Structure formats: structure tokens, C-alpha cells
Amino acid sequence: MSAENGNISIANDANGVTTISFFHPAQNSLPSELLKQLADAIFNAGNDPETKVIVLKSGGDRTFCAGASFEELLQIKDKEAGARFFEGFSNVISACRKCPKIIIGRVQGKAVGGGVGLAAAADYCFASEAASIKLSELTIGIGPFVIAPAVIRKIGLSAFSQLTIKATDFQTAQWARQNGLYNEVYEDVQALDVAVYELAEKLASYNPAALIALKQVLWEGTADWDDLLKERAAISGELVLSEFTQQALHSFFNNKSK
Template identity: 65%
Template sequence: MEPFVKTQIDNGIATIAFFHPQGNAMPGIQLARLAADITSAGADADVKVIILKSGGDRAFCAGASFDELLSIANEEDGKAFFLGFANVINAMRKVPKLIMARIQGKAVGGGVGLACAADYTLATTAAAIKLSELTIGIGPFVISPAVERKIGTSAFMHLTMNATEFYDAQWAKDKNLYADTFETVEALDDAVATLAQKLATYNPEAMKLLKQAAWAGTEHWDTLLTERAQMSGSLVLSDFTKNALHNFNPK
């Protein structure tokens, strides 16, 4: 399958789906399209609720494109690379529509950020999570505000410091990242569809105000996540990270 980002609107529900054959690891061009589609759906008067999902039956999202990470040659390119997920997270928090995330498989790095930036997240029991950034000499700085906001600083530090370990879906549910988990993708899809259909019948103004109330105090994130992208963009040029990337991908 070819990479894609696409939106389908049906009965007040906008389903935004993304896919990349490399474990749904997202290159910058797709992240830009994803942020644009989220913003567009949020501005569409016919849309009452948004579902965010990925294609394939394994990984939900393996983070940003490793190929692009390897190509970073200067701080400007580094900042642009890390702004990819920053822009998606900011789009998710700013749209006046509630966003549900459907997590069918493992989420790593930026994928965890997307799951945490959604207003309501449902997953399968196969949807383990990992923050592996420390292993290559950087940190999950761009996504950390969204992750900490969802699961708390202590749980965020557990994930970050145990950078080689996956934490299972039950752990994520216990930490309030997942509202519920399901044994099969079919059961997950039924639950997502059922709640989305209910939300599509509710008062849009009430849901808009609920979203604003829930995200109060994050108005500075445009600046904050840009600063975090700059921080990561500098670290990725360090000798430590260059050596780690070389060892991880010798070619």
C-alpha cells in the first residue's frame, strides 16, 4: 500500500486515517497533511466529532520517519523535523471538536503523543506503548506536555527512563491513557463507532465549550512545543546521537 492521509465525513463524523508502510512511521509531509486535515475537519460545520486512526493491523504509529531523522544536517532541519508531531498535537488541542483516537496496535514515540493528545482514546489489548528517545540521545520533549497531561509526570518518567521497554495496554489503561481496551479490532471499532454516533447527536456548542474547558491552561503550547522542537533539533546533531544512529542503522 502507498502512504496516505485521508478524511471521510459521514453523518457528522470525520474519520481521519493515516498510513505508511514502515510501521506507520510518519514523514514530515504526511504529518503536515495530518495537521491540515485535523484543522479542516475542526472548521467544517458539518463535522460534530473526529476519529483519528491509522491503517494496517499492527502498529498504530511508530513515530516520526527514521529515514528523515538520519538526514538531518543542521539545527534548522532538526527543528523542522521535530515540529512535525508538534504541529499535529497543537492542531488536535485547538480544534473545537472532540477527537477520539482508535489505537489498534503498538504506539512508539510520536505515536504515544497522538494517543495522549486525543480527548478520548480506545485501544486493543495489543496496543503497547514505548518512548525510546533516550536510546538515541534525545528525549520525548515535543510530546511530553501531552503525555504528562494525560498520564501524569511519574508515569511519563517511567516510560521515558525505561526507554527500551514496551508498557502493555493494561498499564496504559491503568494510567488513564486508554479509556478502555478490547480483545479484537472488531470490538474496538464497534466501541469507537457507537460512541462517535452518540457524540454526533449532542449539542455542538456544549462539546466545543467542553473541549475548551478540558484544554484550559495549554494556550502557550504553540510556543512551548516550538521551543521543544528546537531543543530536540539541537540534540540530534550531538556526537552521541550521531553515533547512536550510526550503530542503529549502519548503512
């Protein structure tokens, strides 16, 4: 893909750390094609015998991930297309869940909607102080249904309820750490990167069989998620066609163009 349409990049170091990075110029919002490439990259790294641990990150400094591509949401004309679109995020979450390698998340900036889901799908997540989070889906007439299982698994139902219902409010990186989404928070990106790669290199030196067994333990109780996430994608795919959501999306783009 061209830089205008975003890209996925993969880098491997000599010690077995594979870094998967996604980028889109619209605040790292992710259209379907990028989501597919991201899921494929995670799947392939998980099955690469040379990869011992994965770092998942995004490009740029300000926003980790702004969630779904609103431009693509506006192009959805039927429930089937809507379900397919929302399955993009569910496929990335599933790729993280099924990946036999430990995934370290590196969240350098704000995470909104699906971006919170990506952070939750990591096995261990580092963030910067700038990495505030928000689930704003209710404001456009849908909900964070696809990512909910992954987020609730990390922060619990009470914190998820707060995050979802207070849909216009950002919660701080420290709030996210206190509630279990982030494991560690650093003052700036430089300190963040040092911590991410120190842990990645350390994990890469451990017994691979033990890491694989640990990954299975970490994701116990999620065997039904393939069906669950598909059902949730169908809910969102239908809601996106509602008059409320269509008006909200058009209003967003009208205000953006002024």
C-alpha cells in the same frame, strides 16, 4: 502521495463523523510531509460545519504509529532543519488542541515515541490489547520533549518518568489505561471498532455548542503550548545532531539491513 510514501485519508459519514486515517508502510512512522498533511486534515475537519466529531486512526493492523521517520532524521544537517522536523509532531498536537471538535483516538497496535503523543492528544482514546506503548527516545540520544506536555497531561509526571527512563521497555495497554492514556481497552480490533463508532455516533447526536464548550474545558491551561512546543522542538533538533544520536541512527540502519 504514493502508497510507498504513505498517505492521509478522510472519510465522512452522514451523521457528522469524520474519520482521519494516516498510513506509512514503515510501521506508520511519519515523515514531515505526512505530519503536515495530518495537521491540515485535523484543522480542516475542525472548521468543517458538517463535522461533529473526529475519529483519528492509522491504517494496518500491527502498529498504530512508530513515531518519527528515522530515515528523515538522518538527513538533518543543522539545528534549524532539526527544529522544523520536530515541529511536525508539535503541529499535529497543536491541531488537536485547537480543534473545536472532540477527537476520538483509535489505537489498534503498538505506539512508540510520537505515536504515544498522538494518542495523548486525543480527547478520548480507545485501544486494543495489542496497543502497548514505549518512549524509546533516550536510546538514540534524544528525548520525548515535544510530546511530553500532552503525555504528562494525560498520565502524570510519575508515569511519564517511568515510560521515559525505561526507554527499552514496552508497557502494556492495560498499564496505559490504568495511567490514563487509554480510556478503554478491547480484546481485538473488531470490538475496538464497534466501541469507537458507537461513541462517535452518540457524540455526533449531542448539542454541538456543548461539545465545543467541553473541548475548551478539556484543554484549559494549555494556551502557552505554541511557544512551549516550539522550544521543545528546538531542543530535539539540536540533540539529533549529536555524535551519540548520529551513531545510534546509523547503527539502527546498519542492523536493519543485515
